[in-house]
Amino acid sequence: MNSILVYIEINESGRVADVSLELCSKGRRLADRLGGELEAIVAGSNLADLEQQLYPYGVDTILYANDPRLSPYRTLPHFSIVDGIIRERQPEVVLYGATSVGRDLAPRIASHLRCGLTADCTALEIGDHTDAKTGKDYHDILYQIRPAFGGNIVATIVSPETRPQMATVREGVMRKEVIDENRKGTVVNLDANKYLRNEDDCLKVISRQIDPQGVDIKGASIIVAGGYGMGSRENFEMLYKFANMIGGEVGASRAAVDAGFCDNDRQIGQTGVTVRPKLYIACGISGAVQHRVGMEQSGQIISINTDPDAPINAIADYTIIGDVCEVIPRLMNAYQSCKQ
Amino acid sequence: MSIKIVVLAKQVPDTRNVGPEAMTPEGTINRSALPAVYNPEDLNALEMALRVKELLPGSTVTVVTMGPPRAEEIIREAIYRGADDGFVLSDRRFAGADTLATSYAISCAVKRLGHVDIVFGGRQAIDGDTAQVGPQVAEKMDIPQITYAEELVSVSEKEIRIKRRLSNGTEVVEAPLPVLVTVCGSAPRPRFRHAHLLLQNRHLEIPVWTADDVNPDFDRLGLSGSPTKVKKVDSVVLTQKDNICVENTQEALNSLISNLVTNHIIG
Incomplete structure (x- = not known):
């Protein structure tokens, strides 16, 4: 056939x-x-x-x-x-x-x-x-x-x-x-x-609770994604603030989801969602293949990582070597002064 | 008020912590450099099975794994945590099995145990992430399946109620026994070992079953029973993109952001 x-x-x-x-x-x-x-x-x-x-x-x-x-x-x-x-x-x-x-x-x-x-x-x-x-x-x-x-x-x-x-x-x-x-x-x-x-x-559905909205990271034109290097759920809050400021959504690597820093509906990669935003800002993400297949077609990629040899840097357009907790506030300052 | 429970388990290389030493210079995997661990979601499955056992006193929990003889470590681990017994299905004739041949071998072994009321297993194993073996064992046993289980709502000798985690929410379903349930990592965490179970069982012999013990159709085992073949494997080679290294200073970051705004990448 x-x-x-x-x-x-x-x-x-x-x-x-x-x-x-x-x-x-x-x-x-x-x-x-x-x-x-x-x-x-x-x-x-x-x-x-x-x-x-x-x-x-x-x-x-x-x-x-x-x-x-x-x-x-x-x-x-x-x-x-x-x-x-x-x-x-x-x-x-x-x-x-x-x-x-x-x-x-x-x-x-x-x-x-x-x-x-x-x-x-x-x-x-x-x-x-x-x-x-x-x-x-x-x-x-x-x-x-x-x-x-x-x-x-x-x-x-x-x-x-x-x-x-x-x-x-x-x-x-x-x-x-x-x-x-x-x-x-x-x-x-x-x-x-x-x-x-x-x-x-034989199987009965007793009740269903469906969230019709959900998180639409697939449709976002800017994604600020956090990895294991974010260190904690509290530090992830900073990503929400930054994403909100620049009109983006927050994503996460599997390692960050497994560590409990972020819910799995924001997971990007082979076992999460594949995204193609205009701008992808990878924060503390080392960049295992399963993550990269989910984001490497992004328009521009910025990687923020303390490790200069992190695999994600190889596919990034811009790399910033440094601690995300230091870099993100500086980027927020930069954006605010740029918009004034 | 007692039932018979089987828990499927797999010993897996710890792919969550793959260091540079795990890859050979040729780009292949050096399995011996990776620690072997109890597949995490199989521990969630064991925990749910032990809770059923507590709710239905007198029930038994038998753990089944397929793998090399050293996989007896995880049977032992399960017994230290509260399982009654278990065995390793180990035979070179099982080698090279994809999920279809694996589920066939496991279903033959489970059938040898006689009537079983609930089969639990992890949703998926971290070395493959396929989530296929559970539903395939259910089909081969011709029993219903409940995948993505997150919470045991209730259980009796006749039926089980489970809350499932879906892509966009949750649902509660009820199925008659016998049934196969796959459990995801968001289910309750596994309990620890009991010191007295460890002391009592540390010299326990774990039985090893070979292919002959489970009476299979040998053509359906291992490589010959596997429809999927690996055509080729590429190690992941990163070619360095021309990138700009931006200094971590306020001035450098200001110019990066203003550049992105000028080019309408940030609105």
């Missing part, structure tokens, strides 16, 4: 999640490269405007299962729908957002289909592969690229023998691109009863 299938995630307001539109944009390019179609699987309840939301991003076919049992998301009902559709339509590639939904669903499907799955890819490409042992050649397969081993290496993973080839991708990693506002496709309405089993209903 050569087709690419994207699992569409629906957010609390019943709209297609950004990460899914990003995957459709990427999926369109992969489908063009393979000469195949881009299909989107949507499992939900009474959703509106799917066509207007999905076609501009290059989707050819929307496979829509509409059933009250499919909202809110629960593993087993979604598993049965997506697993059944993959068996029927035999896509080459299936993509999922690396969210709390995609990372719950995709491995269960990979286990059932006994196919390969690579988590948190930072790039996807099509290419050829020769198996080193058997010498067998594979044409046009999916390269699933991700940092590994604490970010000290970047690995290219392939699943040559099994189909589909599956990957999860974090929000913000791929660019959301409208292919054509007026593009049209087709909708296939699925009969959910054909796929759902009685036992899929």
